[in-house]
Amino acid sequence: MAATQVLKSEWTKIRSVSSTVWTLGLALVVTVGLGLLISILAKNDYDSLNAQDRRVFDPTFTSFAGTSLGQLAMIVFGVLVVSNEYSTGMIRTSLSAVPQRATFMASKVAVATLLALVVGLVTSFISFFLGQAMLGEHKALISDPGVLRAVIGGGLYMTLIAMFSMGVAMMLRSPMLSLGILMPFFFLISSILGNVSATKKIGRFLPDQAGSKIMQVKTPLDDDSPYGPWGGLAIMVLWVVVALIGGYALLKKRDA
Amino acid sequence: MIELEGLTKRYGEKMAVNNLTFTVHPGIVTGFLGPNGAGKSTTMRMMLGLDNPTAGAARIDGKRYAQLKDPLKYIGALLDAKAMHGGRSAFNHLLCLAQSNGIPRARVHEVLDTVGLTQVAGKKAKGFSLGMGQRLGIAGALLGDPEILMFDEPVNGLDPEGIHWIRNLMKSLASQGRTVFVSSHLMSEMALTADHLVVIGQGRLLADTSMADFIRQNSRSYVRLRTPQRERLLDVLHQEGVTVVEAGNGTFEVDGTPSEDLGELAARHQLVLHELSPQQASLEEAFMRLTAESVEYHAHADHAGSGAAPPPPGQGGDWGAGWQQQRKRS
Numbered sequence: 001m002a003a004t005q006v007l008k009s010e011w012t013k014i015r016s017v018s019s020t021v022w023t024l025g026l027a028l029v030v031t032v033g034l035g036l037l038i039s040i041l042a043k044n045d046y047d048s049l050n051a052q053d054r055r056v057f058d059p060t061f062t063s064f065a066g067t068s069l070g071q072l073a074m075i076v077f078g079v080l081v082v083s084n085e086y087s088t089g090m091i092r093t094s095l096s097a098v099p100q101r102a103t104f105m106a107s108k109v110a111v112a113t114l115l116a117l118v119v120g121l122v123t124s125f126i127s128f129f130l131g132q133a134m135l136g137e138h139k140a141l142i143s144d145p146g147v148l149r150a151v152i153g154g155g156l157y158m159t160l161i162a163m164f165s166m167g168v169a170m171m172l173r174s175p176m177l178s179l180g181i182l183m184p185f186f187f188l189i190s191s192i193l194g195n196v197s198a199t200k201k202i203g204r205f206l207p208d209q210a211g212s213k214i215m216q217v218k219t220p221l222d223d224d225s226p227y228g229p230w231g232g233l234a235i236m237v238l239w240v241v242v243a244l245i246g247g248y249a250l251l252k253k254r255d256a
Numbered sequence: 257m258i259e260l261e262g263l264t265k266r267y268g269e270k271m272a273v274n275n276l277t278f279t280v281h282p283g284i285v286t287g288f289l290g291p292n293g294a295g296k297s298t299t300m301r302m303m304l305g306l307d308n309p310t311a312g313a314a315r316i317d318g319k320r321y322a323q324l325k326d327p328l329k330y331i332g333a334l335l336d337a338k339a340m341h342g343g344r345s346a347f348n349h350l351l352c353l354a355q356s357n358g359i360p361r362a363r364v365h366e367v368l369d370t371v372g373l374t375q376v377a378g379k380k381a382k383g384f385s386l387g388m389g390q391r392l393g394i395a396g397a398l399l400g401d402p403e404i405l406m407f408d409e410p411v412n413g414l415d416p417e418g419i420h421w422i423r424n425l426m427k428s429l430a431s432q433g434r435t436v437f438v439s440s441h442l443m444s445e446m447a448l449t450a451d452h453l454v455v456i457g458q459g460r461l462l463a464d465t466s467m468a469d470f471i472r473q474n475s476r477s478y479v480r481l482r483t484p485q486r487e488r489l490l491d492v493l494h495q496e497g498v499t500v501v502e503a504g505n506g507t508f509e510v511d512g513t514p515s516e517d518l519g520e521l522a523a524r525h526q527l528v529l530h531e532l533s534p535q536q537a538s539l540e541e542a543f544m545r546l547t548a549e550s551v552e553y554h555a556h557a558d559h560a561g562s563g564a565a566p567p568p569p570g571q572g573g574d575w576g577a578g579w580q581q582q583r584k585r586s
């Protein structure tokens with residue numbers, strides 16, 4: 001079983017279902033659209049900021065404000081790529097064709113990750129440039145220190161969100177269960193944990209909070225997290241690795 | 257060739273497949289027969305490496321399934337016609353399978369043509385009828401031009417034309433020298449297609465025999481009698497040492513005594529007979545008898561409505577009473 005055969009097969013699978021187009025399309029449109037809107041609002045608001053707030057105003061991160069919502073579409077993408085196999089019964093046909101489960105999973109994750117990376121990077125660059133255009137004289141330049149890292153980081157963040165979702169879906173199999181856990185986790189629980197002072201210290205080690213540090217160019221006032229942008233991303237990568245290992249362990253062990 | 261060696265699957269307390277050992281040979285259609293819940297599908301899933309056996313092993317041409325390189329070129333299987341993504345077109349469904357096993361794209365067109373789906377190749381599978389889905393599943397099984405083919409209850413839910421097509425396909429595949437292994441819960445279906453029969457009940461092997469031998473050994477002949485003089489008939493037969501079974505509606509059945517003898521006996525005792533007819537029990541009955549003891553009764557069977565489901569065990573007396581009752585009902 002040549003791995004390239006399976007990669008090709010997974011590419012055919014992913015490009016031949018409509019959920020790929022609408023989830024990734026939605027991720028792009030929502031992230032860019034909301035980023036644009038918030039950038040406009042931030043520009044109008046800028047004059048009312050005090051001196052301290054102006055000093056830490058982060059035009060790059062502001063243009064990525066849509067990520068919080070756009071990532072949900074990325075979660076749906078990652079979940080569906082995997083759980084579609086189970087909800088349709090295709091998994092039995094797939095594993096009959098590719099009984100080497102490690103090859104099967106690695107190929108599926110690799111193809112979906114590559115696609116998510118491309119869409120994530122495109123989304124990130126469009127969000128940045130459109131957002132900066134709205135911010136007018138307060139804008140950041142791509143050549144400013146840390147900005148290119150943050151923009152590329154935005155794409156990496158989206159990709160890692162999709163990968164984490166694939167790992168979780170591989171463990172849970174059911175699309176509804178996977179989304180029912182991931183959606184509230186990223187949209188509610190993480191931000192609640194991060195905003196209540198008692199749980200803040202735990203909250204900042206969650207994948208999205210740690211990972212989103214890569215998109216910041218200026219450190220917010222109240223931020224005393226013990227890691228930098230790359231450290232935060234590494235924490236997120238760790239979460240992804242754990243989720244994928246868990247998914248593989250169960251795929252390997254369980255009856256299909 | 258498929259070889260099973262002590263293949264066993266336990267789900268919790270339940271033995272779904274219990275120590276199955278048999279071989280499926282090339283060049284013939286081997287029927288895999290058993291009542292619903294007997295463990296046929298579970299056995300097939302283990303053959304394909306989808307489920308892990310609790311014990312034992314299944315080998316395809318001497319290898320475990322997972323050791324096959326490009327397995328679709330060795331063995332093609334149709335387990336469940338719905339085992340596909342409904343949002344994908346028939347062509348793309350087959351293409352992704354072909355690519356994973358290094359099968360050329362042209363072959364996809366070939367098998368679509370074989371199963372008669374060329375016209376709808378670009379249509380999404382979710383719009384397909386059961387019969388079309390079945391054909392697409394079979395196209396997938398044929399894709400690698402494998403020497404071994406396996407079908408799990410392929411005619412279930414099909415219209416007569418579809419059933420006819422599948423029967424002919426299986427026969428022609430076997431006549432090309434391929435190994436064809438097909439399951440069913442209907443004896444009548446097997447009688448029409450299979451050359452060899454493997455019968456299981458409650459996961460256990462009950463018979464592994466050629467169809468001809470199965471028919472020879474299992475076709476039970478008996479004589480049916482009907483009389484208005486019930487008591488006298490029973491007395492007379494009892495005196496002569498002939499065993500008789502009441503089959504209801506005023507009819508009696510006698511095994512092992514020719515109808516001529518019974519007629520003469522009745523004449524000697526001036527018994528009025530309304531019926532004296534030699535009967536041949538159907539293969540369906542033979543199958544029921546074979547599996548009667550091992551039948552698992554589902555009060556809420558998911559495959560209910562087969563009509564041919566054998567009676568529950570332990571229902572009245574011995575198995576004989578059980579299947580006799582069943583026969584009376586049908």
Ligand SMILES: Nc1ncnc2c1ncn2[C@@H]1O[C@H](COP(=O)(O)OP(=O)(O)O)[C@@H](O)[C@H]1O
Nearest residue numbers: 267272290291292293294295296297298299552
């Ligand atoms: N995944 C499973 N978990 C628990 N029990 C199962 C599972 N699959 C099958 N069974 C049980 O194993 C038995 C055999 O089932 P199956 O192989 O589907 O029979 P058949 O295909 O002959 O109708 C049944 O009693 C069924 O309920």
Ligand SMILES: [Mg+2]
Nearest residue numbers: 296297408409
């Ligand atoms: Mg079955």
